[in-house]
Amino acid sequence: MAMQLKVPSIVCDGCADTITKAITELDSDAKVNVNVETKEVSTETSASESAVREAITAKGHTVE
Ligand SMILES: [Cu+2]
Structure with a gap:
């Protein structure tokens, strides 16, 4: 599924x-973009959002 995450720790x-x-x-x-x-x-991935957040x-890194 497609997902969008905000990762404020990206510099x-x-x-x-x-x-x-x-x-x-x-x-x-x-x-991944x-x-x-x-x-x-x-x-756009088959992995779940919680798995992506954990990874x-x-x-x-910190996911908002
Ligand atoms: Cu960096």
Whole structure:
């Protein structure tokens, strides 16, 4: 399913890479788009929103 998450802890492209990896580790077919300026993560994945939130949090980021 498609989801949009606000991740205020994103500050640079490195964060974007970390988050992209966190989601593709859950679902290798996931499409992930991270907007560093707006700190928004858009993803299209078969993983649940709670699993995605947990994966991002596990990398040290904060999901709003
Ligand atoms: Cu960063």
